Amino acid sequence: MIRLAGALLAAGGMAWMGFAAARRLARRERTLVQLSAALSQMEREISYRLTPMPQLLGELAENTPGPAGAFFGACRKGLEELGSRSLAEIWHETLLTAPLDLEDRALAVLDRLGTVLGRYQEEEVRAALARAAEDLAREGELARAEAENRGRMYQVLGLTAGGLLVLLLL
Numbered sequence: 001m002i003r004l005a006g007a008l009l010a011a012g013g014m015a016w017m018g019f020a021a022a023r024r025l026a027r028r029e030r031t032l033v034q035l036s037a038a039l040s041q042m043e044r045e046i047s048y049r050l051t052p053m054p055q056l057l058g059e060l061a062e063n064t065p066g067p068a069g070a071f072f073g074a075c076r077k078g079l080e081e082l083g084s085r086s087l088a089e090i091w092h093e094t095l096l097t098a099p100l101d102l103e104d105r106a107l108a109v110l111d112r113l114g115t116v117l118g119r120y121q122e123e124e125v126r127a128a129l130a131r132a133a134e135d136l137a138r139e140g141e142l143a144r145a146e147a148e149n150r151g152r153m154y155q156v157l158g159l160t161a162g163g164l165l166v167l168l169l170l
Contacts, residue, residue: 007169011162018158022151027066028101029147032140034068035100035110036133043129046122053087053118054079071098087118102139109135 038060045051051059054076061073071094078090091114095107102110109132116128 003169007166010169011166014162014165015158018154018156018161021154021158022147024101025143025147025151025154028103029140029143031067031100031102032106032136032143034064034066035071035106036136036140038064038068038072039113039129039133039136043126043133046129047126050122067098067100071095071100074098088115091117106136106139109139 041063042056042060045056045059057072057076057079061069061076063069064072074094074097075091078085078094079087081090092111095110095114100107113128113132116125120128
């Protein structure tokens with residue numbers, strides 16, 4: 001009886017690991033889509049309303065769900081140190097500490113954007129925001145395809161490994 005319970009717990013753990021890996025891939029895709037939409041909104045706000053950066057980051061933090069909203073909130077909080085540090089430094093540090101769970105390409109896009117914010121004229125900032133939003137949307141599409149393919153594979157591998165472990169333990 002104890003062997004059966006142990007085997008079922010081990011199988012459940014393996015299956016959980018596979019499903020957790022699939023959820024992580026789906027979460028990355030959602031985060032990329034949210035960041036792309038937020039950057040597009042940022043571009044519109046700067047273009048039409050000339051919203052100041054602290055207010056804009058605060059609005060994005062409130063209106064953007066998940067890790068992307070937390071990222072903008074942390075950037076907004078970091079603006080309290082704006083006199084001693086540049087916006088690019090605050091953006092970069094927040095990018096490194098935020099739980100965005102992104103790959104290097106997407107992080108590089110966001111990091112490049114941070115070097116433009118607060119340093120250049122409105123036209124250059126808008127162009128950089130549009131380019132970053134497009135790049136993140138493209139990364140989101142790649143992440144969606146990866147989540148569909150590898151996500152199913154992780155789920156099946158977790159279930160298969162769990163079943164194999166049950167057979168070995170019994």
